[in-house]
Amino acid sequence: MSEMKDESFRTSCLLCPQHCQLEQGQSGKCHTRENRGGEIISLTYGEVAAWNLDPIEKKPLYHFYPGSWVFSVGGFGCNLSCSFCQNHEISQKRQAGRKVSPAELAFQARNSLGLCFTYSEPSMWFEMIRDTAPLVRAQGGKVVLVSNGTMSPSFIEELIPWLDAVNIDIKGFSEEFYQNYCGGKLSWVLDNVERIAGRVHLEITTLVIPGANDDPEEFTELSRWLHNLNIPLAWHLSRYHPAYRLSVPPTERKTLDRLGEIAKEWLPYVYLGNVRGGSTTFCPHCGEVVIQREPVIVNRLNQGCCPKCGEGISGKF
Known part of the structure; x- marks a missing residue:
């Protein structure tokens, strides 16, 4: 974990752009990272x-x-x-x-x-x-x-x-x-x-x-x-x-x-x-229903494409 320190062990946590300035023993806005001896440590690892x-x-x-x-x-x-x-x-x-x-x-x-x-x-x-x-x-x-x-x-x-x-x-x-x-x-x-x-x-x-x-x-x-x-x-x-x-x-x-x-x-x-x-997912080209999710999921795609017009549907299928 990268940090910025001063001689009093006041440390800036750089994990997120909040850049919490932490005194010794103080945790940040997230409640999960603490200054211990000038080092930022995770309180929640594992x-x-x-x-x-x-x-x-x-x-x-x-x-x-x-x-x-x-x-x-x-x-x-x-x-x-x-x-x-x-x-x-x-x-x-x-x-x-x-x-x-x-x-x-x-x-x-x-x-x-x-x-x-x-x-x-x-x-x-x-x-x-x-x-x-x-x-x-x-x-x-x-x-x-x-x-x-x-x-x-x-x-x-x-x-x-x-x-x-x-x-x-x-x-x-x-x-x-x-x-x-x-x-x-x-x-x-x-x-x-x-x-x-x-x-x-x-x-x-x-x-x-x-x-x-x-x-x-x-x-x-x-x-x-x-x-x-x-x-x-x-x-x-x-x-x-x-x-x-x-x-x-x-x-x-x-x-x-x-x-x-x-x-x-x-x-x-x-x-x-x-x-x-x-x-519901509709084909953006022809408006056909390609994936229905209510009441159950029904995937009508044909190799990732609309079964009616053949338009490719973006995503991982």
Whole structure:
């Protein structure tokens, strides 16, 4: 772990762009990294907060081996403090977790698609990802990351060669939103989306919160920005429900539908999450249903192409 020190052992943690300035014995915003004698150490290495066998669609990843199951694991802590966090029990504090080694995590993933680092912010578990991913790859598994995108460039660059798929939350499209609701910066996230795009399978998620990040003009700007990445991107617009410290009413379906129509003007694959009927994949050329996910997954692709017009559908199938 790289750090900057002074003679009093005050140290800057460089894992993420928060760059917490830590006194001796002090932990950072994420609750997972501590200054000990002028060195930044991980408090959660080998400590699991949650693990489950999940459908890949739950990540959400809709264009990465649909219908498969992936072993999902997460540690404690997060470098953001989102007022609407749905996993705040593990992201906003550290508890005593189950002890596990990288080899055991890889073993647990052996009979599924692979291993997904998720639930809280996985980049706070950097060393575990770094040590576990090669073991998963060696046994033929895929490595997936579900992240808020707030990570220092050198560390994400170290992980990219070991990643097969990433879903990044772009939580809003204004610095004001990130500052007031998340305790972070939009620019940090956009920089990493640009860094990952085209190198790893990438999908984007945005939780739509009434009165906070649901302005149609803002969504148009974000849609245009995603379009300009020049990759056939899947974007998941998910319905918000009250959680943690935010109690505004749930997102109305008509709001999601309206924003989804805006997004479809710019992107080929747009999904509505946490509502019925929003998970179907349509051919962007002819409109044919190519993957149906409700009530069960039905994959109608023919070698990755639309069975009606032959258009290639972006993703890993």
